[in-house]
Amino acid sequence: MRNLINITDFTVEELQALMDKALDIIAKPQEYAQSCKGKKLASLFFEPSTRTRLSFEAAMHELGGSVITVSGAAGSSLSKGETLADTARMISCYADICAVRHNLSGSARVMSKASSIPVINAGDGGHYHPTQTLADILTIYREKGGLSGLTIGICGDLLYGRTVHSLIAAMSRYEGNSFVLISPEELKLPEHVVEKMKADGIPFEETADLEEALPKLDMLYMTRIQRERFENPKVYERLAGSYILDARKMHYAKKDCIVLHPLPRVDEISTDFDSDPRAAYFREALNGKFMREALILKLLAEKDLPAQEENIYSDPRFVCVNHKCVCTHERGIKHEVYYDADGTLRCAYCDEIIEA
Ligand code: NCD
Secondary structure, three states: OOOEEEHHHHHHHHHHHHHHHHHHHHOHHHOOOOOOOOEEEEEEEOOOOOOOHHHHHHHHOOOOOEEEEEEOHOOOOOHHHOOOHHHHHHHHHHHHEEEEOOOEHHHHHHHHHHHHOOOEEEEEEEOOOOHHHHHHHHHOOOOOOOOOOEEEEEEOOOOOOHHHHHHHHHHOOOOOEEEEEEHHHHHHHHHHHHHHHHHHHOOOEEEOOHHHHHOOOOOEEEOOOOHHHOOHHHHHHHHOOOOOEEEOOHHOOOOOEEEEOOOOOOOOHHHHOOOOOOEOOOHHHHHHHHHHHHHHHHHHOOOOOOOOOOOEEEEOOOOOOOOOOHHHHHOOOOEEEEOOOOOOEEEEEOOOEEOO
């Protein structure tokens, strides 16, 4: 069975096929109106969500299917001490496919191992958010005419912003892209993302200066400072409001530099820029619904295919101790590790280094 846990679970050909399918759905929605008749999507959102949950649910309704929902950890048996693995086994009895959001890195992966229906990662802590990336790439594809040869600015909370990690993993696979990573020192990319970019030879520069970076960008991905992921609220207070993009600053950007944002925004994009044709973030949210329709169709159609191959090992000497990883919370978990391109041992759930 296929799942979508990490955006690299799909090849670039598969991503292209998803975009083609989404464009076909946009052109001929009536042809898809009964495609999921009799099928149920379980939408399990143990963390807050507006767009992702509603776009998944709207997507399933538009395909003629139905939806069952959990919204908030307090309303589910997780609050009684049920494991994610058991929750996944239960959901498999009631639905045909599920989308899950949870605050721990690796949570969707744990569920996919126990589930007998396809699992979609709708955001696992500060780790990954592959379906936001589906929305992002369709937007870039439609607005820029392709996904290669772009100078991509990413600004804000690169440390905790899971959408950023998945976007980089996706856009690094297209020819000729380079990245300008704009953040305060404390919110630079996590080590595992940087190491992967270095190993793959992806050109990137890091800066704290948005205004200086703006003129060279073909697109700018703004992000919110992820308040809920900070251990010390004082650090959040200090970094909040670090970047505010507005119509005045955008005078210095290229005339065709699109601005994306996974949303919700706080104050990092001023509303005075919303009416500029380069402001693509609300179109991006709409594209997300069509890509989720294409994704649901794909995973249901490929239900009987074998799961993606993984080069994973399990050895009782190698245990993940990252307290934001599902490994340190889920009872009975089998710790799993892999060697990255540099031979560094990493946790298969959260990608952090394992100290042997
Ligand atoms: C993002 C998320 O949940 O990671 N939102 C979304 O899914 N569109 C970004 C965010 O919360 O800042």
